[in-house]
Amino acid sequence: MGPFDMLEGWLKSLGQPFSQEVSFYPSTVSSAEVLKQIERGLENENGVGLVFLDIVGFTAIERSYGFSVCKQVLSTLSQAIMEAKPILGAGRGLFVHNLNGDDFAVYYSLPPGDIDTVLDFLERLAEDLRSQSLAVVNETLSGLLREPLDLHLGWAILRPTSGLSLESLVYNALKEATAIAKGHSDAKWSRRIWELKEAMAEDRFHVVYQPLLSLEKGEIIGYEALCRGPVDSYFASPSVLFPLAEKADLLYPLERQIREKAIAECGELLRDQLLFLNISPSVVKDPEFAQGNTRRLIAEHGLRPHNIVFEITERTAIDDFGSFRKTLKHYREQGFRVAVDDAGAGYSSLQAIAELQPDFIKIDMSLVRDIDTSSIKQALMETFVTFGRKIGAKIVAEGIETEKELRFLSQIGVDIGQGFFIGRPLPKREGPSAEAIAVLADKKNRLRAEPLHAVTVGSLVEECHGLQKDQLTREAMRHFQRHADCNSLVILDGEMPVGLVMRDKMYSHLANQYGVALYADRPVSLVMDHDPLIVDSATRLEKVSQMATSRQLQRLYDHIIVTDKNRCTGVVSVRTLLDHMTRIQMEYALAANPLTGLPGNPRIEQDILRRFEWNQAFTVIYIDLDNFKAFNDRYGFERGDQAIKLLAGIAGDVVRAKGRTDDLLAHIGGDDFIILTGNPYEAICEGIIAAFDREIVELYSAEDRERRCICSKDRQGNTCFFPIMSVSLAVVECWPGRFDHPMELGEVAAEVKKEAKRQSGSVYIIDEKSRRQKDSLTES
Numbered sequence: 001m002g003p004f005d006m007l008e009g010w011l012k013s014l015g016q017p018f019s020q021e022v023s024f025y026p027s028t029v030s031s032a033e034v035l036k037q038i039e040r041g042l043e044n045e046n047g048v049g050l051v052f053l054d055i056v057g058f059t060a061i062e063r064s065y066g067f068s069v070c071k072q073v074l075s076t077l078s079q080a081i082m083e084a085k086p087i088l089g090a091g092r093g094l095f096v097h098n099l100n101g102d103d104f105a106v107y108y109s110l111p112p113g114d115i116d117t118v119l120d121f122l123e124r125l126a127e128d129l130r131s132q133s134l135a136v137v138n139e140t141l142s143g144l145l146r147e148p149l150d151l152h153l154g155w156a157i158l159r160p161t162s163g164l165s166l167e168s169l170v171y172n173a174l175k176e177a178t179a180i181a182k183g184h185s186d187a188k189w190s191r192r193i194w195e196l197k198e199a200m201a202e203d204r205f206h207v208v209y210q211p212l213l214s215l216e217k218g219e220i221i222g223y224e225a226l227c228r229g230p231v232d233s234y235f236a237s238p239s240v241l242f243p244l245a246e247k248a249d250l251l252y253p254l255e256r257q258i259r260e261k262a263i264a265e266c267g268e269l270l271r272d273q274l275l276f277l278n279i280s281p282s283v284v285k286d287p288e289f290a291q292g293n294t295r296r297l298i299a300e301h302g303l304r305p306h307n308i309v310f311e312i313t314e315r316t317a318i319d320d321f322g323s324f325r326k327t328l329k330h331y332r333e334q335g336f337r338v339a340v341d342d343a344g345a346g347y348s349s350l351q352a353i354a355e356l357q358p359d360f361i362k363i364d365m366s367l368v369r370d371i372d373t374s375s376i377k378q379a380l381m382e383t384f385v386t387f388g389r390k391i392g393a394k395i396v397a398e399g400i401e402t403e404k405e406l407r408f409l410s411q412i413g414v415d416i417g418q419g420f421f422i423g424r425p426l427p428k429r430e431g432p433s434a435e436a437i438a439v440l441a442d443k444k445n446r447l448r449a450e451p452l453h454a455v456t457v458g459s460l461v462e463e464c465h466g467l468q469k470d471q472l473t474r475e476a477m478r479h480f481q482r483h484a485d486c487n488s489l490v491i492l493d494g495e496m497p498v499g500l501v502m503r504d505k506m507y508s509h510l511a512n513q514y515g516v517a518l519y520a521d522r523p524v525s526l527v528m529d530h531d532p533l534i535v536d537s538a539t540r541l542e543k544v545s546q547m548a549t550s551r552q553l554q555r556l557y558d559h560i561i562v563t564d565k566n567r568c569t570g571v572v573s574v575r576t577l578l579d580h581m582t583r584i585q586m587e588y589a590l591a592a593n594p595l596t597g598l599p600g601n602p603r604i605e606q607d608i609l610r611r612f613e614w615n616q617a618f619t620v621i622y623i624d625l626d627n628f629k630a631f632n633d634r635y636g637f638e639r640g641d642q643a644i645k646l647l648a649g650i651a652g653d654v655v656r657a658k659g660r661t662d663d664l665l666a667h668i669g670g671d672d673f674i675i676l677t678g679n680p681y682e683a684i685c686e687g688i689i690a691a692f693d694r695e696i697v698e699l700y701s702a703e704d705r706e707r708r709c710i711c712s713k714d715r716q717g718n719t720c721f722f723p724i725m726s727v728s729l730a731v732v733e734c735w736p737g738r739f740d741h742p743m744e745l746g747e748v749a750a751e752v753k754k755e756a757k758r759q760s761g762s763v764y765i766i767d768e769k770s771r772r773q774k775d776s777l778t779e780s
Contacts, residue, residue, distance in 0.1 A: 023095040024082055034097055035166055041094045046110040047159035051126040052177035055102040056150040069144060074102060080136035081106060086128035115198045119191050126155045154181030157194060192234055196244055200257060204230040207262045208425035212418045213432045215410040218440040220432060222274025225262030226425050251280060263297050276309045276339060281324060295334060305335030309360060313341045321355040328356060358393055365399020372404040385413045406439050457544045458537030460580055461562050461570035466490040469498055469525040476501055476524050488559040488571060491528045495567040499528030502558055534561045537569055545581050548574055593667035595641055596648040604666045607676055608742040615736040619681045622730040622749040623651060625671040626757060630712035630722035643699055644671055647692060654687035685729050685764035692727045693762050728756035729764035
């Protein structure tokens, strides 16, 4: 059944002509009376239709004919509208309201049916009303006006909406109808808006969840909840849905509806997993956002604030960072976290990062696409990674679609990945793809086999072009002419490299008076470097760097040929090599602890792996302060920092006095330190304990020193007495083959530290396996 078939049945059921029931309200009538009539009309569950009419060029008519003629025109038009019988004289009219001057609003009862049926009816009714009214007016005034009148026409629907007053309903409908009448909007757009309202009322949207993967651990850290419109609808895609909702002033209720659905349907999250919820910057203007509704909702579904990340989407610019920061602060204090979306694109995202200080920075997919082949994108991403570490924000790369993109991003230290290669948005929370896990597993295996200080030159290889040694020099000339970005050619004997031709040096040969004549038609081997730097792909970067920079000056910037089993795999430019070495050195420098200046975790891992690789026997001493939190609470952070620096200074003095020149003292973070030593550990441990116990008391007040304790609160908030700080040292001996990776060593050290901290006072504890081995050696 078509819409007009349904309409015909509805018309027959009414049986009343329009003109028998319609009332007229002039512009002078009180708005309360008009609203009362509209409220009665809304008792019809199908709603009320509004048709807006006004005279085209009415001001010009008044200027040309004067007030009396205009008054007659308005009177005639009012009567024509009153007496019109649109749609075969059987419409159910409610009343006509003369809004102001030549503006008329005509209200109708609407038929049952879906939104398309109702809009078809209203559009046809409006056109019919306009044509009938114009016919009457122009015939009546034909001797009075030189040109026939014309009418602007618009229409809208009024239906009760939760949260909106009757006045707001009428105002929005008039605004919508006027926009169509004045040409600021069109009927098609209005229809889309009503389709959206209908879909929201019927809750026809659904939520999908896309995984976010830790590129370090290879584990899912959470999911982003994404909205999808009704399938096969105009706004099925979010790129259409949200602009439409914003234009229709429906963004707040739509986002609220999606947030509620996402939380309700996400299922039980693991304790440390996150749910990323998109919010627009303008949401701060939504009063319901700041009233604790989100917190109540997540509590109903077994979640806590630390599970939720508000992802600030840049659909609109943030026009008031002060208010926005204040709202986010309110949520952060409750445990919620914040992410900035689409960094590198959109509205002032760098300013948003600076102003909002997010916990997560999501890099726009435009910077991720083909990053493995774009040096510009690589440089930008590396800058974001460094920046994120400095401000304590996790970097999330969005839109990862290929293995090469994921591999590169994980190599440069991006924290989290998201995209189709990792996992597609699905109604149920799914794990990462097998392909993504394989990439990260491969990375872990390479790290275990290859220490950080021993990154190999094979990881920097660039594609090269080769010529066989007996090919003519003219072929090399042609190649350089065709490939302006190519600066070298590897000269091969089969697959084995035997020489190198650099563009500048070849043309230097040919620039002589008879150079081209002498060499162009002779083998390229005559102009090649017969002794280029050729290295195996497994050679460490620092070794290659030493070899490259120790060459003669005229060869200093020649490309380095890389081989695998004597087969050429590519070349590495000196610039690429030095850039990478500099970046590694900068990463170590940036990782140094700002409080103590001691090396951080990258250097620790580097040193441990180097000792593993060289099959060295060494000892790890893990140092931790006891009762530090109570001291920090009692005396404040500044005094707490003094205690940490005191321990760092004592440990440094003892290691220099008792250890070896290649020993490492590093600062893991907070009050945790580590020493890697090749000397017997007893002297170092005893020296640290003696000096610390002697000097730490100077940081306490005279009263606390005298009673040898302080009064503070424990982690549960209970008032307790805590002894003067002491130091616990966990000792783990490492011999060749005992551990394969620093992670295994760290796990043993953490267990020994727990045992040490259970002892009272300053102590050092050696791990059980080391003790058993020491005992067996003593007995033997």
